Amino acid sequence: MAQRHLDPTDPTAGAVTGDALAAYLRAQATEFLRALRLHRETGGGAASGAEGSVDAARALRRSARRVSGSLHTFRPLLDPAWSEEIRPELAWLSGTLGLEHAYEARLERLLLALHRLSGTALFPAQAAQAEADGAPRAATAATENGGGPARTAVPERGNLTVGAAKAGALLERQLTLARTRAHSTALQALGSARFHAVADKVAVLASEVPLTPAAPGTGLRPLAAAAEERLTDAVTALPLLTAGHPYNAEALVHGLSADPSPHPQDGPWHQVRLLLRLHRYAREVLNGGDAPADGRLLAAGRALNRHRDASEAAGAAAQAARTPRIAPATAYALGVLHADQRHEVEAARFAFQQAWQLQTVDAP
Amino acid sequence: MAQRHLDPTDPTAGAVTGDALAAYLRAQATEFLRALRLHRETGGGAASGAEGSVDAARALRRSARRVSGSLHTFRPLLDPAWSEEIRPELAWLSGTLGLEHAYEARLERLLLALHRLSGTALFPAQAAQAEADGAPRAATAATENGGGPARTAVPERGNLTVGAAKAGALLERQLTLARTRAHSTALQALGSARFHAVADKVAVLASEVPLTPAAPGTGLRPLAAAAEERLTDAVTALPLLTAGHPYNAEALVHGLSADPSPHPQDGPWHQVRLLLRLHRYAREVLNGGDAPADGRLLAAGRALNRHRDASEAAGAAAQAARTPRIAPATAYALGVLHADQRHEVEAARFAFQQAWQLQTVDAP
Numbered sequence A, B: 001m002a003q004r005h006l007d008p009t010d011p012t013a014g015a016v017t018g019d020a021l022a023a024y025l026r027a028q029a030t031e032f033l034r035a036l037r038l039h040r041e042t043g044g045g046a047a048s049g050a051e052g053s054v055d056a057a058r059a060l061r062r063s064a065r066r067v068s069g070s071l072h073t074f075r076p077l078l079d080p081a082w083s084e085e086i087r088p089e090l091a092w093l094s095g096t097l098g099l100e101h102a103y104e105a106r107l108e109r110l111l112l113a114l115h116r117l118s119g120t121a122l123f124p125a126q127a128a129q130a131e132a133d134g135a136p137r138a139a140t141a142a143t144e145n146g147g148g149p150a151r152t153a154v155p156e157r158g159n160l161t162v163g164a165a166k167a168g169a170l171l172e173r174q175l176t177l178a179r180t181r182a183h184s185t186a187l188q189a190l191g192s193a194r195f196h197a198v199a200d201k202v203a204v205l206a207s208e209v210p211l212t213p214a215a216p217g218t219g220l221r222p223l224a225a226a227a228e229e230r231l232t233d234a235v236t237a238l239p240l241l242t243a244g245h246p247y248n249a250e251a252l253v254h255g256l257s258a259d260p261s262p263h264p265q266d267g268p269w270h271q272v273r274l275l276l277r278l279h280r281y282a283r284e285v286l287n288g289g290d291a292p293a294d295g296r297l298l299a300a301g302r303a304l305n306r307h308r309d310a311s312e313a314a315g316a317a318a319q320a321a322r323t324p325r326i327a328p329a330t331a332y333a334l335g336v337l338h339a340d341q342r343h344e345v346e347a348a349r350f351a352f353q354q355a356w357q358l359q360t361v362d363a364p
Helices: A018-041 A051-073 A080-117 A124-132 A162-190 A193-205 A221-236 A264-286 A295-321 A328-358 B018-041 B051-073 B080-117 B124-132 B162-190 B193-205 B221-236 B264-286 B295-321 B328-358
Strands: none
Touching: A018 A051, A018 A193, A018 A264, A051 A080, A051 A221, A051 A264, A080 A162, A080 A193, A080 A295, A080 A328, A162 A193, A162 A295, A162 A328, A221 A264, A264 A295, A264 A328, A295 A328, A295 B328, A328 B295, A328 B328, B018 B051, B018 B193, B018 B264, B051 B080, B051 B221, B051 B264, B080 B162, B080 B193, B080 B295, B080 B328, B162 B193, B162 B295, B162 B328, B221 B264, B264 B295, B264 B328, B295 B328
């Protein structure tokens, strides 16, 4: 916490050096250990989806991502052997822990979309969430329903057509299976020797950061600026002109293509999402962990999260449609659902373009 | 042609009376008779889709709509018995003559969409047409293809997936059958006693318009203003606020609904399309047939035509998906296609909202 006395909102407040990086990494390592303790106390996820355990896993991933991202951005200031050893392990960990939640969220997104497409109501908490995410989509349905649980609630399937109901049941079966497998994998991972080795390394990091000898006197700003430059370069390469024209229909161009692989056009957007995250973490490091909230950066990040989620949900709908021996009505509903999620992808790109346009580039 | 000496661009150029209406109706009746002669000379549509015959049928419908619309707007100035007799007959005629072309255009729209969704090229003439209609959709594919016939060209089906190809073949079968039936019906209509009665009435109209005794001295502006007011009232009732938010997902809200009837939400937009047409014809009457082109009015009208076309194409895709014993891959492709056309509906509403927003209401 050595750098906390710097005014975090004043970019001219003198040099921020490797000491600030060390403080940030120590703080994140401490967060990681606290989340790990919490995770063990709440039963370590023995019961899938238990509230405390879910929060703990999220906190674990959160700090793992921050440590890993900072090691990447400020690589020259850290012992390279140590850094190259721990980074892939942290990536493995947050990837493994994130999968269960991703499948759960994907299923919820697809079932909500099926209900929206059927003109049936959804739960207000979910509608409110959708609106908070910048999606005006659920607006009309939001006021129609009186109450209902928020987190684990899956919309009831009363008023769906046969096709939509069957499509929902098929997706529920496939994604629940995937989620259950991801849950077991995560449990195994948390009990593995590999995980204990990571946890030990993070425990050491909480007290002692392996900086290079020159690091304490080296400024962080050039490295943070390089991270931001990688972000702006990647954004410049995006087709933002097209994205800024509503209803450009780009996102569905390969909606019926014979190629079953993920949309190649989504790749650059996913990449920008990761670079935006690295830029955000670098800002946190420079500001002693308390980066002032940048609304536009947040909006851009939210749009890219929505882009990723919709892209993967569209893929799941297309994938489900390849299940052998499904009824034509089911396949039809999955086709509508796929196209709907691809339009969500397009809508997210539009939202990103709008947010980015407003963005004044603030040099870190 | 009595009113031609008035400056058509000057709204203060004195009273425009029933005489102007009579001149307009005589001119439109003459157009009708000329188109009818052309239609007979070009073979009367014996060969479906012959160029001259198609143009002649379009010209017939064009003048029938204008006569019928003017009789409606300026009803109090015309002999009511005559007017009430001829209007439904003109509506029957233009409806019957328009159906063949509508099925043809619908098929072309759906096949183009299937190709766009498959990421395959389309013919440049068609792409150019799509762009001229204000649709940025085909932009990427437009430059990919070197040549090809414009009118009767149906895109080749080389690179489609099995599902898209089968969906295209199914739509082609169903819509070609419908078009062939519409063609026979139109031929029968043109040879019927009913048609000859209409043609005779129009021939009389070309020389003598049955105005009421007071009409020659009665101003047209109040009636034209009432037509415009009906239009603006109907536009005010549209959900333009929603339509102005891109990607509002309203048009797909009932995309999977169990109700197979046409989208009720489309009705008010179709109604505005008709009222906009009546307003345009009334402006023509006031301006002696040469209404100055109003770009914004044209853009709004184009958006509403696109709205109607996409709405009907989406319905045709949904209808085709109800064909018994189709393969799941076909049904899936039709689902994607349906959703795509519903998004075209939404895009058209957005385009209308944008055009209308710019519109300065000019009192006729």
